[in-house]
Amino acid sequence: MEPRQGHAPIRARPFVLLRPVRGKERRMPDMQEFVPYEETLLYRIRHSAAHVMAQAVREIYPDVRFAIGPPIENGFYYDFDLGRDEAGAQRHFTEEDLEQIEKRMREIIKGKHRFAYKEVSAEEAKKLFTGQPYKIELIEGLERGEVDEYGNEVKTRPVISTYTQDTFEDLCRGPHVEHTGQIPANAFKLLSIAGAYWRGDENNPQLDRLYGTAWEKKEDLDKYIELLEEARKRDHRKLGRDLEIFIFDDEVGPGLPLWLPNGGVLIEQLEAFAKEVEERAGYVRVRTPHLTKEDLFLRSGHLPYYAESMYPPMELEGVRYYVKPMNCPMHHKIFGSKPRSYRDLPLRLAEYGTCYRFERSGELFGLMRVRSMQMNDAHIYCSVEQFEQEFMGVIALYHQYFKVFNIDRYVMRFSTHHRRGLGKKYVNNEDLWVQTEEMVRRVMTNGNVPFVEVPDEAAFYGPKIDVQIWSATGREFTLATNQVDFAQPPRFDLTYVSAEGKDETPLCIHRAPLSTHERMIGFLIEHYAGAFPAWLAPQQVSIIPIADRHLDYTRQVERRLRDAGLRAEVNDSSDRMGNKIRKAQAMKIPYMLVVGDREMEENAVALRMRSGEDRGAIPVEEFVAYATGVVREKQYE
Template identity: 60%
Template sequence: MVKISFPDGAVREYNEGSSALDIAKSISEGLARKVIAANVNGEVWDATRPINNDATLKLLTWMDDDGKSTFWHSSAHLMAEAVESLFPGAKFWVGPAIERGFYYDIDLGGRQITEEDMRKLETRMAELAKQANPYVRKEISKADAIKYFDEKGDEYKLDLLGNLNDGNITFYSQGNFTDLCRGPHIPNTGFIKAIKLTNIAGAYWKGDEKNKMLTRLYGVTFPSQKELDEYLALLEEAKKRDHRKLGKELGIFTMDDDIGPGLPLWLPNGTIIIEELEKLAKETEQRAGYKRVVTPHIAKESLYITSGHLPYYEDSMYPPMELEGQKYYLKAMNCPHHHKIFAAEPKSYKDLPLRLAEYGTCYRYEQSGELFGLMRVRCLHMNDAHVYCTKEQFAAEFRAVNDMYLKYFKIFGIDKYVMRLSLHDPAKLGQKYINEPELWLETEAMVRKVLTESNIPFVEVQDEGAFYGPKIDVQIWSIIGREFTLATNQVDFAQGRRFKLEFTNK
């Protein structure tokens, strides 16, 4: 027997090898019909996977975010099965769930998917869904997995296998489709009742422009036609309010091929909006004790090596330009420039906290497939600030920044938001994160305490911190539920040492 602990604190015993679906059935058949996955000991599993040891269990339905993610990941596999049946020989890279739906990156061997093909694929997916084929998980050795995809001539899956360890490899099959996948998946295809393929795009293999261009096919599915109809109605509303459409109609901004993707040109009407927003920010920050500064758009490579942005952030920076034997980079962030301003003059404890603010123009080399109007660009006017303070002043300063966000939200009518506390992953210290384990734990605890004492709702997310410290990402949603990061409040415990920033203490 195994002991299963439920979210309400109840503990019950079940036969070893019982699945989450078996357990749901023992509670009620109605519940079992809604369960599509399970959280077992903090990890999302197939609802049909046997539980062989004592465990904590949360049953997941469509109403849970992890339930939706599992549903859409399974839908991606269903779409792949349909693609394989209509486009024999197609090869598949990855097919994840995304915020609203799913996609699959596909090598069609030079063939193109038309609008008519998309409708045929929807029909085929619906036919396959009605078959209620189970998603079957199979553990497989690395040698057998390589043999399987070698015989298929699938270089994409062979590449994925190269990064996997023997003993941690699983296949999932449904109907006539088998894929390399860690899961989880819904019990069977019959849960998928409503299907819409939404878009086709190009995507470089592994996101590298030097690699082959694959076809990225997007879709969304729901457990009922009513929910799909409501979603499509929201999309129509979103089209009316699309800032790219409004930007053109109202003469706010434009993009030009000769300028480059992700580099907006602000027209006179847009410039009025920018200047009014900047005026509001400057007045607000001045009242809060901020001092304004201005920094150059480029800097030597050595500055970003000192800050640590090189090499951690290099992939998001424009390539360097070489002048007089020195490498210069376009500024992707204002931080190191502000640190140099702090260090330019002697400071004492009487100068702290020192709050420096700038509307700095930054340049970030976002991948082509990630660009989206003004939401994801390569040139941005960043309302940025850095607060230099003692540990004793930290809580008050961090709280004040969060309070400033809340004032802005009230002005602009932003009612739905969440603070996301982004933490480090101890396993990636020295790789993705500054190797200061004690400082990570200390600063994360400091931020958590401020949020808790301020009664600000927040969620914690592992492995999403900045390379130099924890941060708060302020998340908001569009009319169709698309999530965006509006602002970030970061803690940097590394730069003081790196730049030898100091002040005369009491």
């Protein structure tokens, strides 16, 4: 996969990058780059552009109230509260405002106004920002020395400072460029208007956020715009439709994908692969229903924590049933279905389970975030002594899969609990949290697996290792997950008899290395830009007769390839050869076999690769051996 961005200095230290500041700030780290973003010129340019934008906004909306305006990856934003109009309705920016603001920003830049730094006392600061409630709140936070502008805790009491350029003074710790003239007037652009909650809390008022991008020079801006366009072409939502992999239908409902035949092939191939790998790794397959009684989810502890993301229950003969949002409780039931001995452990129950989760409408995102999904799920029941080996076994599976898919742009995130969530987001047993987290930390460290630790991202029943990936358009998702569960086995009274003849409670590892079909395929479409390796490609071979007299022969070739297990089809349309090739290319079919008089004569086919490479005529049997080999070995050409 191409680096998403190779030309901009970005934050390098994962701990800085992935600090839990939410949203856009989290990004794929580039391990090659060691200059902290905060220390780059680009950071100053973007930060300064945000201030200039704020000044321009105030000139249009004099009674605007300012929130915060930091540099971010690729640009900057500023949050504003435009107040209410005469009718009492909240005012918002319009598209025309954007143009006007951008124009005004260029004028301010031309003025070469100095950015003047000033330290102030909290008292002075509050006086300076009279009538600016958000700034006052920030100052009070700084005064108490508790939180920074994002609401994150800080250790030391910071200095309160302001920067002034031209007529505009803003609460700010910098740094900035020396004067507005150092912001390249032709290398920035305002991008969009968005709503954003004050301090990222949906219970707070929603502000108007203006996003902009800024670069050191125009060519960088142009490159960035081009990059965005390239990303759009790679977007699985576009490719999914063009390549006829899946659709969404209004009448079916949002977040409920319909898999077209091509998508069906992808699913079948992934499942066959998973089955093969899991069987070798000692998993056994189970199958469980889509529905269960409410009691099961009360027992598992899901209902009190996650009822909001579950579809509402249906009541039948006085009993409430839920569509399952996960498979674990049923697997627990299978574990508990008979007495277990330590000799049964580890027991690895696998199922590509079909789950339904109610995601709020605005949270849906193509295949990456859906309401119906099929998980590459399994639950491993093991003793504490077996934990390390089992946990590492799962990490090894990840690596095995990722190697086959050539996935290398990811971050393993160690998601731990946070004290403030105990009893709410998390099972209330801090000792067990600390203990299992230490266990995972040790296992990962011993196994030499790089990871970043992020507090307050755990599952409600235990810590986990998530594999974080980025969509073509830059959104972060958890692809695979490997979770420790110390809470559910006791809730289900799961036990096994130890060698000493005592009842012990097993640990449970929840794992989904291949994610869900939805997210995995969404990711793979973008990862391969639709050009799947042959083993996954919905159609592997397009057989192209040059003229109708070659039709019979191509049908024989088709028969031979299908017998060999290849997904091949003759293009028998009245198109000319060139157009048949063009259509096969558009569908990103790995192999095109052109057949004319010469090939027919020699029982051969002329092999054209998806890359455009012409490999010339080869015997049919040679192609069969070659293609089946590539498929068998899951090679990516």
